[in-house]
Amino acid sequence: MQSTIPIIQTYGLTKQYAEKIALNNVSLQVQQGQIFGLLGENGAGKTTLMRLLLGLQKPSAGEARLFGQPLAANRSAILAKIGALIENPSFYGHLTGAENLEVIRQMRNIPKKRIGEMLELVGLSDVARRRAATYSLGMKQRLAMAGVLLGQPELLILDEPTNGLDPSGIREMREFIKRLPSLYGATVVISSHLLSEVEMMVTHTAILSKGNLLFQGSMEQLRHMVHARIVLKTTKAEAARTALQLTSFQITPRGQESFIVHAPHEAIPFIAQCLVSAGIDILHLAPKKAPSKTCTLP
Numbered sequence: 001m002q003s004t005i006p007i008i009q010t011y012g013l014t015k016q017y018a019e020k021i022a023l024n025n026v027s028l029q030v031q032q033g034q035i036f037g038l039l040g041e042n043g044a045g046k047t048t049l050m051r052l053l054l055g056l057q058k059p060s061a062g063e064a065r066l067f068g069q070p071l072a073a074n075r076s077a078i079l080a081k082i083g084a085l086i087e088n089p090s091f092y093g094h095l096t097g098a099e100n101l102e103v104i105r106q107m108r109n110i111p112k113k114r115i116g117e118m119l120e121l122v123g124l125s126d127v128a129r130r131r132a133a134t135y136s137l138g139m140k141q142r143l144a145m146a147g148v149l150l151g152q153p154e155l156l157i158l159d160e161p162t163n164g165l166d167p168s169g170i171r172e173m174r175e176f177i178k179r180l181p182s183l184y185g186a187t188v189v190i191s192s193h194l195l196s197e198v199e200m201m202v203t204h205t206a207i208l209s210k211g212n213l214l215f216q217g218s219m220e221q222l223r224h225m226v227h228a229r230i231v232l233k234t235t236k237a238e239a240a241r242t243a244l245q246l247t248s249f250q251i252t253p254r255g256q257e258s259f260i261v262h263a264p265h266e267a268i269p270f271i272a273q274c275l276v277s278a279g280i281d282i283l284h285l286a287p288k289k290a291p292s293k294t295c296t297l298p
């Protein structure tokens, strides 16, 4: 039966480094069985949020609760239920894939048969006896995933696991992650700077920008959000497209100088800010529906 206690609940989570606010007052909820996409441009605060959820850093303000327990007071018990892939995976290159998993298995006292099961699950059985140094990047990512999954964690926290993979590697990883909730009820939090890369796998999403939470909800809600229509000078259309891509919002070109940006109303000031800071003149920026919120910038 699905638990009603959120797997992750944060209240006003904030992280400040000297003058820099990396995460600003973020209140987030992730329920069991969700594949939750954490989206945002580089520097949006995704890794900071993940590090706070793992207790690798302490918040400047606010609180994180995992499995219904405050992280600060129950870190070891909570971490025992989590598998995380945060930095680049490291391996013993001179050991085979299976031997690398054996090292993890022994450290964590996991039954031996899980190694074969995990190699099968990530599709590395055939190359299990090859040295990890000879693996492609995609195979290394899958080996890292097998290591994370050995202990059957209830929650997986994956920081851009498709980074550096080619399109077929991305597809494989996506198909694999999609199966996890049905395999054994796992909950997955996965970060990406591109909505297009995760939209086919996530069930829910949160969009971060400059440390602020712009949106959280189901993919269904995201898809049904009103559109913001943006009209731009032709000479800067290409630059605008690049700037908009960095916001993670889906964009659809309309003619040479106009775009539809699929974004919530609340994101309009942020979109304008992105474009202005990229040196783009905005001729017109307005929500497609709800004309009362129309704003025209000089």
Ligand SMILES: Nc1ncnc2c1ncn2[C@@H]1O[C@H](COP(=O)(O)OP(=O)(O)OP(=O)(O)O)[C@@H](O)[C@H]1O
Pocket (backbone or CB within 6 Å): 017, 020, 021, 022, 040, 041, 042, 043, 044, 045, 046, 047, 048, 049, 193
């Ligand atoms: N230790 C630190 N000291 C100072 N500033 C930091 C530190 N760690 C992160 N930041 C800043 O906090 C902001 C958020 O960084 P974070 O790494 O969380 O972003 P991100 O969304 O994960 O981006 P990326 O995709 O580039 O990893 C950035 O502006 C970053 O420069």
